[in-house]
Amino acid sequence: MQSARAGDRQALDRLLRNHYDRLYALCRRLMGQDADALDACQEALITIARRLDRFDGRSSFATWAYRVTTNTCFDELRRGQRRPMAVPPPETASTSDVGEGAVNRVDVDTALGRLPIEYRAAVVLRDLCGLAYDDIAEVLDVPIGTVRSRIARGRSQLVPLLSPGDQGNRERPFDRPTAAP
């Protein structure tokens, strides 16, 4: 990292390659489509390469890179006013096969696409990227309490969408404290 910041192009190249997969995965979940994710990830890599000298080291590089990437996705979504859509069937997608994990991809993308982008980002940063709440707060530039709330609301909206046959949750949104008998 230090070498890359100091201008070592080989180090920068390695840094970008090492983080490409996880940054692309974030883009893919936030953008909802392969093509949009490719574009967003490309833009994010360019921004990271250009602004690396501004990385102050207060957070980890991964957290900073996630922040750059998330903001890039927000910009792309807002600029194009695009909503995530279902991706083409796997046999027509120009991506490599990852096995069973890709089977439920369309459902996940559709469900995530129904969330406000702020909720979507919070859930994805937690459940896909595995960031801690304080790191997510830094990525999204919001207080930790807001992170907790967004994750909870996002999950609560996703549960009925991703749990086929779970009509109970669908009929009763889990949005406030309840009293048990």
Place this chain on the structure above:
Amino acid sequence: MTTHPDPDALSAFFDGDTAEWEEHVEGCAECRQRLAGFETVRSAVAAPVALPDARQQQAAVAEAMATVLPDRQGPRVPRWTAIAGAGAIAAGLVVGAVVMTRGDRARPTSSLAAQAAAPVSAHLVEGGDLGEVADAQVLHDKLQPNLGGPSSAASAQGTAGARSPMAATPAAGSDTGASAKTASGAAPAGGTVPAKRLAGRRPVPCEATARALQPGEEVLTYVADARWQGTPAEVLGFSPADAPGSGSGRPAPTRVYVLARSGCRLLVFQSFAP
């Protein structure tokens, strides 16, 4: 009567952010069911994402690398030198923008910088606009006249028979619809020249990306525009440095890349045997 944790608290408990509700959750089927729902969400969101293939990843990193000026390496230069250099680059870009006849396309300065430092064939062919290209066969048909065989190459250009396989001017009446022309008529016969000797050539935003896909020290021999299945694209051809037209005259395959003009994503690749 027992109060359930609110959604924020239960979600935080699920993430291990608090242990406050552990005792309640152990005895509460409803909360455990909701936790199971969170687990379903996590499993779905964390499911593996189909990653782009290696070429796309390589191209993306290369494009990002191309935006970083090489002079970040090594000792720092005095600020006034950097400012003067930036001014010179800016002036060059302004002049280039004025000279450029194809002003309808956004051209990243990074690609221009990379292009300026890259070698090109002395007989770079500007293929013009190839129009709509529906598939690989159509691409092949449209480029074939420019590939040129040994006979057409020898007859089409007076450069002592040494030429790039893609440097041939299309035969009259060819079906490409493209008006191919060499970028430098004054280049030395059969040689590769520094890019600056071809300073007048048009910018090719996706050149850096395509170069990153080369296995060796290939030189750019062909540039054209096209629409690949409706997507505005650039067509770039590369030949080995020792290919005809750029060295020994030994036949070598030409690698042709079609990249989306927006984002320079690789759309298709073909290798043309001489």
